Amino acid sequence: MSARDQAALKSVPAAPATVAEEARAILSRLGVPDQVFAPAGRPATSPITGETIVHIRETTPEEAKAAIGRADAAFKAWRKLPAPKRGEFVRLIGEELRAAKDDLGRLVTLEAGKVTSEGLGEVQEMIDICDFAVGLSRQLYGLTIATERADHRMMETWHPLGVCGVISAFNFPVAVWSWNAALAFVCGDSVVWKPSEKTLLTALATQAIVERAAKRFGGVPEGLSEVLLGGREIGEILVEDHRVPVLSATGSTAMGRQVGPKLAARFARAILELGGNNAAIVAPSADLDLALRGIAFAAMGTAGQRCTTLRRLFVHDSVYDQLVPRLKKVYSGVKIGDPRAEGVLVGPLIDKSAFDGMERALDEARAAGGIVHGGGRYTDGACAEGYYARPALVEMPEQTGPVLRETFAPILYVMRYTDFDQVLEQHNAVGAGLSSSIFTLDMREAESFISVAGSDCGIANVNIGPSGAEIGGAFGGEKETGGGREAGSDSWKAYMRRATNTINYGKTLPLAQGVKFDVDA
Missing domain, CATH: 3.40.605.10 (Aldehyde Dehydrogenase; Chain A, domain 1)
Incomplete structure (x- = not known):
C-alpha cells in the first residue's frame, strides 16, 4: 500500500x-x-x-x-x-x-x-x-x-x-x-x-x-x-x-x-x-388494503409516541372479521429493535416510566374484558438494555376504562360498530380532540365525517390515518388538546x-353610528 x-x-x-x-x-x-x-x-x-x-x-x-x-x-x-x-x-x-x-x-x-x-x-x-x-x-x-x-x-x-x-x-x-x-x-x-x-x-x-x-x-x-x-x-x-x-x-x-x-x-x-386520544373509523365500503397500511403506521409509528398516534379503532361489523385478523398478523410480524437497523419499524419507548404506563393500561384493559394481542417487553438481542415493547392490539367489548384516556405507547383498542351516527358519538366521546380519520368510499359518510356534525377534532382525515400531518396546514386540536x-x-x-387603523383624509370629523358631539372650536 x-x-x-x-x-x-x-x-x-x-x-x-x-x-x-x-x-x-x-x-x-x-x-x-x-x-x-x-x-x-x-x-x-x-x-x-x-x-x-x-x-x-x-x-x-x-x-x-x-x-x-x-x-x-x-x-x-x-x-x-x-x-x-x-x-x-x-x-x-x-x-x-x-x-x-x-x-x-x-x-x-x-x-x-x-x-x-x-x-x-x-x-x-x-x-x-x-x-x-x-x-x-x-x-x-x-x-x-x-x-x-x-x-x-x-x-x-x-x-x-x-x-x-x-x-x-x-x-x-x-x-x-x-x-x-x-x-x-x-x-x-x-x-x-x-x-x-x-x-x-x-x-x-x-x-x-x-x-x-x-x-x-x-x-x-x-x-x-x-x-x-x-x-x-x-x-x-x-x-x-x-x-x-x-x-x-x-x-x-x-x-x-x-x-x-x-x-x-x-x-x-x-x-x-x-393530548390526543385519536380514533379512526373503518366503514363497510373501506378499501381494506389501504386501511390496513394507514392503521399500521398511525398506531405503531414512533412506537406509539406521537400526539397524533391512532389509539382507538372502530370497525364496522360487516368487515371486522376481514380486517382485524390481518391487523393481528401485521402486529405479530412487525420488526422491533434498534431503530438504526435496516427494516426496523418500531424502536424503543423513551424510558421505563413509559413502559410501565403501557403495562398498567393493558392490565386495565384485560380487567375490562379486553382481549390483548401482543404487548409485553421485547428483549431479543441488544434490546434487553432499553425499554422496547411489543405493540398491542386490544379487542374491547366497548369503549370504557383505559380506552377513554391517552396512554403514550403502542396500544390500539379495537371495537365493533353497526350504526354510523352512534359511532360518531363514540368517536367524539373522549376529552381530547386532536386528530381523527375515516376509511370509506361512501361520499355521504366521508362528507358527514368532516362536516359540522362529524368529527370534533382539529384534524379530520379521509382515507389516511390521523398521524403524519404536513406543515402547510394549521396543526392542533380542540377540547382537552x-x-x-x-x-x-x-x-x-x-x-x-x-x-385596527382609521385614517381621516378629509376636512370634517364625522363620528361612527351617527353620533353628534359638536363643540365650539
Missing part, C-alpha cells in the same frame, strides 16, 4: 463502538460547545441502550431570567428589520439544516429512539417549515375594511408581539421548535426554548445550527434564539415571566392544566398542544398583534 493510501486510510474515522460515542461525534461535528457539558450535570441518555451519552450543565434560574432579558432586548431590535429581511435569516437556517440533515436526523434517532426514516423526516419537516416561513415573510398582510365615514380609510396592520416561549416534548424534539421558531422569527419575535429534559442534545445541536445561520446573516441581535436546559423549575420561569407575551407548550393535558391558568393570570397568549394552532395556514397570527 502506498504512503498516500495509508494516509487516506488513517483519515477515515473508525466506526463508533457505542451509541454514546456516535452521538458525541455528531455533537462535535455540529459544533456544540464543550462548555455545555459537565460531569455533575443532568445525564443525557439514549433509549436505544439506556446508556448515558454525556452530562449536561443545566441552566440556573438566574441564567434563565437573564436569557429572557436578552431575548426581550433582541426583539426590540429585530422587530425593526423588514419582514423579508427576517425571512432571509430563516432561509439560511433552512440551508444549514439541509447541510446538517443526516447528522441531526441521526441524533434524533439516538436520543429519542426514532427509526432512521423518522429521524430524517423530522429534520425535513424543519426544512419545510423554513421554506414556508420564507414565503410568509412577504405575505404578513392585513385587510382594508369598508368604513361608513366619508373620506376615511380603515385597515388592520400586524406587528411583532415580543418574546415567544417554546416548551417542547421529547417525541418531536426539534420539529415542534421549528414550527414555532420559523414563524416567530419572520413575524419579528425572538424565541426562548425550553426543550424536554429527555432530549437536550438535539436542542443544543439545533441551537448550534441556528448560530451558524446567524453568523452568515450578520447583524442578528444577541439573544434572538435562546435555549434553557433543565426541568420543571426552568419551565415555570418561562411560563411566569411577563416579558414572554406568547408561549407555545407541547405536552400532556395535565401539563396544560397547570400552564394555561398561569398564562391567563398575566394575560399572556397560550398556544397549547396537548388545548385549542392551539402551529405551522401552516394562518397560524402566524398567534405570533403577532393586530392593530
